[in-house]
Amino acid sequence: MSDDDKEALRAAEGWFVANGLPYFVDDLRAKAKRGLSRQVFLPVALVALVVALVAGFVAGHNDRSTGVLGGVVAFGAVLTLYGFVRLEVASMGRWAVGRTLSSLGLLFPLVTRALPLLLLFVTFLFINTEVWQVASNLDNGVLWVAVLLFATVAVGFLLVRLPEELDRVDDEIGGPRLAVACQGTPLEGFAPRYTDRDV
16 A cells, blocks of 8 residues: 555545544444454443442432432443443544534524424323323433433444444445545545445
8 A cells, every 4th residue: 555545544534533434444443343342341331230230329328219310320321431432432422513513504494394293293192191190100210211211222223233234334335336425535536446346
């Protein structure tokens, strides 16, 4: 690999990280895969569980539901910290926040289109006696545990599906599609070399 190719590769890897796509960089992707392997992740999950039990015991000294909430939050905090350190979540989060802030001008048209349907949904599903009776009988801790449970299921689903989706992208991007996919990136000038190959 020539010096120009190495420089282009470094520029492309920097572009991927800056645009919230760290898993398209081979080293970072391998690091994330190692971080999700059983040998590495299970000890982290056990540490998170121990921290959660201690936090739950301390927080729930007088109220059991607050203790459950404290344990769940501590468990999530340890795993989130691990994600930021080992799974490159920080670069994805930075990109997402920047993208969100730059798209605030589109918020009003989007809200005006989505609000009528959302109001209809809320009216028939949430404005009824049974929902409010159930919600009023829940402790604050139990309510927040339920909310965090849905968030955990969503994150777990992403962690399972993400490696498969990345592998599929690697398999599908090749030939002429590679040149189109590289437009506007530091590799735009290098992509035509590979358009007639199966990459």
